[in-house]
Amino acid sequence: MTETYYAGVYWPGRPEPLETYARRAEALFQGLASTDPSLATWYEQARSREAALLSRFSPDALSLQQLFAKTKYQPGEGELSFSAWNGSADDSSVINFSCGSPVPDAVDLCVWTPAARGLLSERSASQVLKAMVMAWEPEWGVVISDEHRDAVSEAGDVGTFIGWMTYFSRDRGPVPPLPDLVRVEPVQDRGTLVILTPERFTLSRPEHVALAEEVRVQLQRAGLLEPLGAP
Template structure:
């Protein structure tokens, strides 16, 4: 079975204004457009492909302010609900990626997030499902939202190592730790560590595509996970 992958970052809710959330979102879209050409344009989700392609999603501050203002006026919505988006890149099925995020709220129960689902196979997937490209994607999310934790990995590996998939409690092919989580312990020399500005560290298990079907990949992930657990870095997000 073909493994499917995703990249995501998470953080405890931080209430933000329409303007500040629009600025952060624009920063994300600008950075993603430099990761791959397939991230240059985004569209609202629709019932049909034609319906979605007729609804371009704004990626500039002015357009995002208008969108978020509209969300605040929705019936039954509370001021502390924050803002969200579910968008699609308008590519053919083979090259299709989707992006979702929720931010700017004040819930003590629900973490905020940014989630990218790249295509499963094909030329675009081959470009995106590489450690350097996924590292770029995670760095874009980190610089936009300053999350506490994030990862890029396969759904199969996530389901293998976590019953609940609770953010912060497991690792993936690439895993991001904010400095707020604490210092990283000594790790196997094959594990690559990349600083993300002054915000945190990106941990890359393998330069080749990590897969849940390789025993050596699973053994390395288990070793690293155990060390991080002992150092207190794998725990649920807390407000």
């Protein structure tokens, strides 16, 4: 089975000024660039590869604010929905974020989708997730395969399951002691990152699945696996 992975961070709807989104996006792109050279150059997504390659943008706050002001990136007043592609044919990555919805119980998000056949390492995945955390200040985040998510969460409700890596903001509460194989590390003063395995987590390895279930039970008992925004 070939598993396809993504990294995502999520937080309760938080409308902010456009210039704030631009500053957060600048921090995001700076963090991604420091992770890997393939994440240093970005283009607006378009209907074709050729069109996208004509839409390279500078990921600084001023340029991003001007870019985000385009009508096509504002689905509603005060909202932002934007996707960017790194332009690489061999190591294609897409980053997208959607935020600012005034609808009650809305979920804001930022998701990174790496190349389907790329060799996603623990280092690159954790650094991308940390960059997203530092930029967006989410409540919860995860690095997981689509197949793993579907296996553990029928509805895919964010905040309620764990992946290869799972981030919990400090507002969610402390992470309890976990098995020795699991790495638990702070993300500055924002929260805690739980990494199940140093190698890429996969459903094809029974020991990975068993460890994930053991950790899930402990985190569930600690009250950390609740729907986003739950009191």
